[in-house]
């Protein structure tokens with residue numbers, strides 16, 4: 001399958017992490033590419049389009065939850081916090097949180113997409129004059145240190161859009177454990193998490209009639225063509241989204257429609273008709289499942305809010321005093337509040 005080999009050192013020098021992930025991912029069986037590489041400037045713009053789709057309920061539902069419960073969330077969080085956002089993207093929902101919170105000392109958005117970061121920071125500066133914004137272009141699974149912020153008292157982590165669902169369960173647990181260390185002892189986390197639901201609602205959200213999700217998925221191949229001298233013919237790949245009941249997740253693939261050889265950074269990859277590249281998982285959780293995951297990572301579920309149609313959840317978590325000694329059996333049930341709006 002592979003006719004020419006570059007050493008991993010050369011690859012890193014040539015095109016960095018993306019090149020290495022693509023060459024490794026296309027060489028393994030089954031083939032897969034991590035979904036964080038969706039988000040170049042084009043991919044981020046396409047994701048923004050997805051958030052406006054009728055079929056894609058998560059963004060508007062989470063926005064409504066923040067609008068309806070912002071004041072209560074702020075009461076729980078307390079005043080004078082540093083807000084750290086993981087996978088901030090366009091940070092449109094963040095404005096609602098910033099409006100609700102009492103005195104945000106600084107806002108630290110973390111995102112791999114430089115284009116989204118820059119655009120969002122410009123918008124937030126206008127919308128929230130005087131807010132100290134310290135953007136980090138970084139992988140949130142690898143961020144171990146925050147920039148120093150004067151007068152930091154407590155920290156609120158914010159992970160919206162159910163991006164945590166794009167991680168496997170074990171990676172999500174590792175992320176939450178790392179986030180506890182990153183945010184520090186007196187911290188809380190607010191997370192938007194998509195709920196398990198009927199396939200009539202779930203499948204169209206990832207298979208929209210206008211083909212925007214397909215374009216978002218196919219942009220990964222276009223990005224390989226642009227950045228890694230790729231020769232993918234986008235006409236000969238198709239977007240596919242299925243629900244894996246056993247794993248409780250949407251799985252997204254690019255399916256090859258005709259036998260073809262594709263070149264990437266000088267290597268040839270032979271694709272057969274029907275073969276797929278796995279590009280994304282999007283895990284769905286019940287409120288109880290997510291709370292169990294949070295507890296296993298050292299966080300105490302403080303409150304969860306869901307919308308009346310049970311589409312989406314917002315979770316407020318707080319750190320046990322010590323990561324090593326938090327009680328596993330305490331706090332068996334937690335308040336779940338259904339918004340009336």
Ligand code: SAH
Nearest residue numbers: 036039087088089111112113139140160161
């Ligand atoms: N929070 C926003 C954006 C969600 S899209 C919302 O709810 O609308 C997912 C965002 O996470 C994108 O902006 C993407 O660039 C970013 N992202 C994905 N994987 C990442 C990673 N490993 N590290 C940092 N950012 C990541």
Ligand code: AVI
Nearest residue numbers: 050161162163166206213282
């Ligand atoms: C960012 N993430 C939570 C989205 C999701 O729903 O899993 C990405 C996405 N993929 C296809 N549509 C949206």
